[in-house]
Amino acid sequence: MTINADTPNLRAMTLDQLISRLQAMKGSGGWRRLAKQSGVDYFTVARIARREIANPGMRTCERLMAALPPEVAPSDPQAGGEVEEGV
Secondary structure, three states, X not given: OOOOOOOHHHOOOOHHHHXXXXXXXXXXXXXXXXXXXXXXXXXXXXXXXXXXXXXXXXXXXXHHHHHOOOOOOOOOHHHOOOOOOOO
């Protein structure tokens, strides 16, 4: 995986935002997929998500952020969110 400044998830994500994204993926098999796609060990992903690693390395965070799936807005009809009509 090549990580550069154009990688969408690397634009401006804090560690807290990364952890929030990881916690939202819990229980859906997302941590395993993310670990495989990023090359970061599954147990490291889980420990970061549970805040057991207070200061994960920058390279680890970059690899996770680059491999994160894009966020889906709650108002996206394909995501099952509600859409206001007549707006």
